[in-house]
Amino acid sequence: MEPVALSPVLLEPAPAVDAGAAVAIAAEHFGLTVRAEPLPAERDRNFLLRAEDGRRWVLKVSHSAEDPVVVAMEIAAMQHLELADPSLVVPRICPPDQVPARGADGREHLVRLITVVPGTPADQVPLPPRFAGEFGATSARVGRALRGFIHPAVARAIDWDLRDLPDRAPSLALIADAAIRARVESLLDRLGDLRAATRDLPAGVMHGDLTPANVLVDKTGTVTGVIDFGDLHHTARAADLAVSLCGLLRESADPWRAVRDFLDGYQRITPLEPAEVALLGELVLARATLGLLMGAGLAALHPGNQEYVTVYDAGNLRVLDQLSGPPLADRFHRICGTARLVSDGLERKDLRPRREAVMGTTLSPLFYRTPIQVTRAAGAHLYAADGRRYLDAYNNVPVVGHAHPAVVQAISRQSAILNINSRYLHPHAVELAERLLASMPPELDTCVFANSGSEANDLAWRMATLYTGHTGAAVADRAYHGVSAATAAMSTNTYPPAARPRHVAVFRPPLPLSDGRPADAAAAVAGVRDARAELHRHDHELALLAVDTVFSAGGILEPATDYLPALVAETWAAGGLFLADEVQAGFGRGGSHLWRFQDFGLAPDIVTLGKPMGNGHPVAALITRREIADRFAADDEYFSTFAGNPVSCAAALAVLDVIEDAGLVERSGHVGATLRAALTDLVPSAVAVRGPGLMVGVQLGPSAPAFAEALRDAGVLVGTTGYGNDTLKIRPPLIWGDDEVDEFLTAFAAALRRQG
Numbered sequence: 001m002e003p004v005a006l007s008p009v010l011l012e013p014a015p016a017v018d019a020g021a022a023v024a025i026a027a028e029h030f031g032l033t034v035r036a037e038p039l040p041a042e043r044d045r046n047f048l049l050r051a052e053d054g055r056r057w058v059l060k061v062s063h064s065a066e067d068p069v070v071v072a073m074e075i076a077a078m079q080h081l082e083l084a085d086p087s088l089v090v091p092r093i094c095p096p097d098q099v100p101a102r103g104a105d106g107r108e109h110l111v112r113l114i115t116v117v118p119g120t121p122a123d124q125v126p127l128p129p130r131f132a133g134e135f136g137a138t139s140a141r142v143g144r145a146l147r148g149f150i151h152p153a154v155a156r157a158i159d160w161d162l163r164d165l166p167d168r169a170p171s172l173a174l175i176a177d178a179a180i181r182a183r184v185e186s187l188l189d190r191l192g193d194l195r196a197a198t199r200d201l202p203a204g205v206m207h208g209d210l211t212p213a214n215v216l217v218d219k220t221g222t223v224t225g226v227i228d229f230g231d232l233h234h235t236a237r238a239a240d241l242a243v244s245l246c247g248l249l250r251e252s253a254d255p256w257r258a259v260r261d262f263l264d265g266y267q268r269i270t271p272l273e274p275a276e277v278a279l280l281g282e283l284v285l286a287r288a289t290l291g292l293l294m295g296a297g298l299a300a301l302h303p304g305n306q307e308y309v310t311v312y313d314a315g316n317l318r319v320l321d322q323l324s325g326p327p328l329a330d331r332f333h334r335i336c337g338t339a340r341l342v343s344d345g346l347e348r349k350d351l352r353p354r355r356e357a358v359m360g361t362t363l364s365p366l367f368y369r370t371p372i373q374v375t376r377a378a379g380a381h382l383y384a385a386d387g388r389r390y391l392d393a394y395n396n397v398p399v400v401g402h403a404h405p406a407v408v409q410a411i412s413r414q415s416a417i418l419n420i421n422s423r424y425l426h427p428h429a430v431e432l433a434e435r436l437l438a439s440m441p442p443e444l445d446t447c448v449f450a451n452s453g454s455e456a457n458d459l460a461w462r463m464a465t466l467y468t469g470h471t472g473a474a475v476a477d478r479a480y481h482g483v484s485a486a487t488a489a490m491s492t493n494t495y496p497p498a499a500r501p502r503h504v505a506v507f508r509p510p511l512p513l514s515d516g517r518p519a520d521a522a523a524a525v526a527g528v529r530d531a532r533a534e535l536h537r538h539d540h541e542l543a544l545l546a547v548d549t550v551f552s553a554g555g556i557l558e559p560a561t562d563y564l565p566a567l568v569a570e571t572w573a574a575g576g577l578f579l580a581d582e583v584q585a586g587f588g589r590g591g592s593h594l595w596r597f598q599d600f601g602l603a604p605d606i607v608t609l610g611k612p613m614g615n616g617h618p619v620a621a622l623i624t625r626r627e628i629a630d631r632f633a634a635d636d637e638y639f640s641t642f643a644g645n646p647v648s649c650a651a652a653l654a655v656l657d658v659i660e661d662a663g664l665v666e667r668s669g670h671v672g673a674t675l676r677a678a679l680t681d682l683v684p685s686a687v688a689v690r691g692p693g694l695m696v697g698v699q700l701g702p703s704a705p706a707f708a709e710a711l712r713d714a715g716v717l718v719g720t721t722g723y724g725n726d727t728l729k730i731r732p733p734l735i736w737g738d739d740e741v742d743e744f745l746t747a748f749a750a751a752l753r754r755q756g
């Protein structure tokens with residue numbers, strides 16, 4: 001029979017061992033008195049053995065052409081699974097592991113006795129809808145338990161290896177129905193070289209035939225165990241999944257629901273990679289195609305076993321029908337949650353007009369004359385859709401570097417376990433609060449979580465008014481504290497002076513004094529007194545004085561060391577509370593301490609944290625004294641749905657871990673010093689270069705915005721700030737080292753030359 005290209009194990013007839021012989025083997029080698037009943041099989045002879053007392057076993061008589069190493073692998077794998085995941089029920093091998101036995105025709109076979117897994121094959125009973133999800137979870141568990149399994153035979157060639165589908169093409173001629181033959185032929189063309197397509201996908205030792213026929217269920221349809229490790233081989237994980245999915249689709253009235261439930265169940269245990277998800281649909285097609293080819297080949301070889309070998313033909317054809325239609329990869333991506341992981345340089349020219357159409361232009365402005373379409377980021381760099389790479393010297397949020405793997409892991413793994421509001425006990429929120437409080441003065445003993453700096457500052461304002469009984473706020477002229485109604489009023493850099501509400505007074509930010517010295521205690525005292533007097537004129541007394549401790553919106557200002565303590569003292573003298581807004585400055589940016597206010601030896605009444613706290617994940621906090629929090633809670637309450645959830649807290653804890661472990665506060669200090677020294681050498685002497693740590697301002701004057709554009713052209717992103725936007729704002733991730741400083745300075749020098 002020329003056209004059949006199958007391995008000897010499939011070509012030779014099944015072992016010539018009947019039930020009588022099975023009973024004799026059981027007695028001779030395993031000391032059992034049993035009755036035997038043949039079970040269906042493709043190439044082996046299997047018997048169900050029953051003892052008088054009800055105990056049952058399966059006697060497996062391997063094919064004479066079966067390689068003994070392969071049988072040994074199967075035994076080893078089952079023993080491995082028993083140890084790796086004891087809760088996964090698989091047949092156990094009864095000693096002695098295997099014995100030789102001769103069939104009626106004189107051929108010798110290896111015989112094994114295994115325990116019976118309770119239950120019925122899932123393809124033989126009506127299944128509840130939840131079966132698909134359980135099946136997916138079972139598949140993932142088997143895969144996980146086999147991860148550490150190795151054996152010399154795992155790389156064996158097996159006719160059912162999906163990746164070798166093209167090798168089964170000779171069986172095409174054996175498909176009698178011309179229409180089916182043509183369909184299979186066109187699928188062989190479409191599917192192409194599956195070895196090449198799966199080469200870089202996750203792979204390992206896989207069950208190889210985890211279909212509903214090999215998954216057992218109880219009367220309620222609950223999975224009881226997994227059988228038949230005879231097709232075990234090393235292959236792509238996606239190929240193994242395709243075997244299960246194809247089998248499931250053959251059984252399902254609602255196929256896409258089954259696929260969804262199966263993959264949900266699978267991914268709850270083992271998340272898939274986008275590249276394998278993209279190929280899954282094609283591999284399911286490949287499995288159905290392979291099924292038809294194998295069925296045709298085996299039917300021609302074993303006319304007597306026709307029914308067993310072609311039992312799946314109708315099902316395989318149905319699977320092909322079910323999967324014809326819209327692009328499979330898109331559908332599988334949507335099901336698996338990998339649809340939006342676009343990280344390659346696909347420039348979307350229509351994005352800006354589409355954005356303007358739905359988001360407007362004035363409310364949602366973009367950076368730069370020609371906006372940047374950023375597709376991904378890693379560490380200190382951003383990558384744009386047009387293929388350009390930018391050094392990020394602007395975004396202070398990714399404080400430990402963009403897409404830091406530790407933070408990514410913390411977020412994704414915690415989201416796979418639990419995310420819920422903070423009205424339930426959870427250790428992450430408690431640990432985060434403990435660690436934040438431990439980093440601050442002891443009087444600050446209470447932590448409240450929020451989702452943004454604005455929300456934390458808004459709460460600070462509410463606490464301050466209740467605690468003090470006052471109604472006025474004092475902030476620096478050109479300050480920014482947030483977007484809520486209360487904090488927008490305190491954000492004096494967002495509206496013209498005439499629009500400032502009467503309950504908000506301003507003081508001069510600590511700009512250098514007229515003689516060039518930094519603003520000092522006297523300047524602070526004068527500022528607060530002026531603000532207080534202004535509030536008083538409008539029938540308000542000071543409830544809260546808020547400062548961004550790096551005075552970012554004011555141009556990144558560095559007062560003398562006595563400035564802030566004097567500000568605090570004056571605030572207290574007015575009966576107000578002092579808020580250190582560390583939303584921008586916190587988490588080591590200042591280069592000496594975790595919190596900038598510590599550089600001045602302050603003990604603020606309230607500290608707010610945000611932006612870098614989750615390295616991009618929204619999480620913020622307010623830290624205060626218990627008496628202030630309790631006074632607030634006596635009259636009011638605060639609960640914010642997402643605040644302090646386990647995922648946000650996991651992100652924040654990972655950020656703290658990285659900052660501590662990598663010594664980023666110290667690094668921010670010395671890299672910042674190097675950067676400032678080099679910049680001071682580059683710019684004309686009249687240009688001030690200032691700021692603590694990696695919060696650097698370069699007061700270029702009116703040319704600053706154009707210079708920021710020139711820097712972008714040179715591959716570096718910065719911002720502008722200060723009065724008239726006259727100052728470059730440089731606040732990169734704290735992971736910068738010498739290479740990034742060099743890259744920055746090279747671009748800076750190029751932009752300077754271009755500016756003439």
Ligand code: PMP
Nearest residue numbers: 452453454480481482548583584
């Ligand atoms: N305070 C300061 C000092 C800030 O820089 C910001 C954000 N730029 C905020 C508060 C507000 O934080 P968010 O945007 O997270 O609401």
